[in-house]
Amino acid sequence: MVSNVLSEDAALEVVGVAANGRIALAKIPQFNPDIIILDIEMPEMDGLETLAVIQQNYPNLAVIMFSSLTERGATITLDALTLGATDYVTKPVNMGSKEAALQNIRSQIIPKIKAIYQGKKARRQLETDRAISSKATLIPPVATISRDSSQRVEIVAVGVSTGGPSALTTLLSAFPANFPVPVVIVQHMPPLFTKRLAERLTQNSQIKVNEGFSGAILAPGQAWIAPGDFHMIVERKGTRVEIRINQDTPENFCRPAVDVLFRSVVKTYGAGTLGIVLTGMGQDGLQGCECIRKAGGQILVQDKATSVVWGMPGMVANAGLADRVLPLHLLAGEIISLV
Numbered sequence: 001m002v003s004n005v006l007s008e009d010a011a012l013e014v015v016g017v018a019a020n021g022r023i024a025l026a027k028i029p030q031f032n033p034d035i036i037i038l039d040i041e042m043p044e045m046d047g048l049e050t051l052a053v054i055q056q057n058y059p060n061l062a063v064i065m066f067s068s069l070t071e072r073g074a075t076i077t078l079d080a081l082t083l084g085a086t087d088y089v090t091k092p093v094n095m096g097s098k099e100a101a102l103q104n105i106r107s108q109i110i111p112k113i114k115a116i117y118q119g120k121k122a123r124r125q126l127e128t129d130r131a132i133s134s135k136a137t138l139i140p141p142v143a144t145i146s147r148d149s150s151q152r153v154e155i156v157a158v159g160v161s162t163g164g165p166s167a168l169t170t171l172l173s174a175f176p177a178n179f180p181v182p183v184v185i186v187q188h189m190p191p192l193f194t195k196r197l198a199e200r201l202t203q204n205s206q207i208k209v210n211e212g213f214s215g216a217i218l219a220p221g222q223a224w225i226a227p228g229d230f231h232m233i234v235e236r237k238g239t240r241v242e243i244r245i246n247q248d249t250p251e252n253f254c255r256p257a258v259d260v261l262f263r264s265v266v267k268t269y270g271a272g273t274l275g276i277v278l279t280g281m282g283q284d285g286l287q288g289c290e291c292i293r294k295a296g297g298q299i300l301v302q303d304k305a306t307s308v309v310w311g312m313p314g315m316v317a318n319a320g321l322a323d324r325v326l327p328l329h330l331l332a333g334e335i336i337s338l339v
Helices: 002-007 021-031 047-057 071-084 098-132 164-172 193-203 257-271 286-295 310-317 330-336
Strands: 033-037 064-068 086-091 155-160 183-187 208-211 222-225 231-237 240-246 273-277 298-302 325-326
Touching: 021 033, 021 183, 033 047, 047 064, 047 071, 047 208, 064 071, 064 098, 071 164, 071 193, 071 208, 086 098, 155 257, 155 298, 155 310, 164 183, 164 193, 164 330, 183 257, 183 310, 193 208, 193 222, 231 257, 257 273, 257 286, 273 286, 273 310, 273 330, 286 298, 286 310, 298 310, 298 330, 325 330
Parallel strands: 033 064, 064 086, 155 183, 155 273, 183 222, 208 222, 273 298, 298 325
Antiparallel strands: 231 240
């Protein structure tokens, strides 16, 4: 089914198909693919074993995991992303018909393949630019923004999609246990996956990361991730701020959506908002960043060179909304300095 769906698109070519990981590894040098779609469940050599060898021998080869929408599938997928997989898509379940299943695969996998490939091309071009001239301008110019230096950051709101689990691990693992403000996050992920991601991030961070639920109270040194298939917002209730989740209409084809969270954060915290937009395809977060800017808050985005896909952060940067455009490894230090 996957091969048939991909072959329908004139921009894509399926250069090889393999029944297990061992055969796939033998075919890589023969076909030199740009991207591999890798199932987790395979005979002889499963997806994780195959991925480990790919990472060792072909570290720049993009791999998209094809995952089951189950708790076990979520756990193994996060293992794969930790090992170095670029992204994942979930297998269709309970679609009702073969055509619905095909459309589900088509809508998930083809945009990701094209975005990841374009991201690889963009990073190669940046490397070429650096080699040609050390004076190459690699980051879009950002207007100097005049701000009230006495304005205190009260909350950090993060939006991320493709490449997000790895980016979030890098970011949150650098925050100290006494991080002085709450963190709220939208990572585009399905149900089950967000809970497992929160657990994984807690294991690798000094701050506790939770999956959001209605009534949860925001507190310094804690992070909350919007649950899959639910929007997450924050609301002030007397002296405290609480989380609310809902299943309102998707925005930017997403639920949870970054824009929904960012708008609620601005409504609650105003100029005390620090918005962070990390790697991801599409433009979710752009409208929310416009709200942050209008309220006098601050915005940081991940740069093109360290993003798997420079869609979401690129839209914000190119709209002139970002205070700074920084590589991933420098973002945590800048955030800590601001808070």
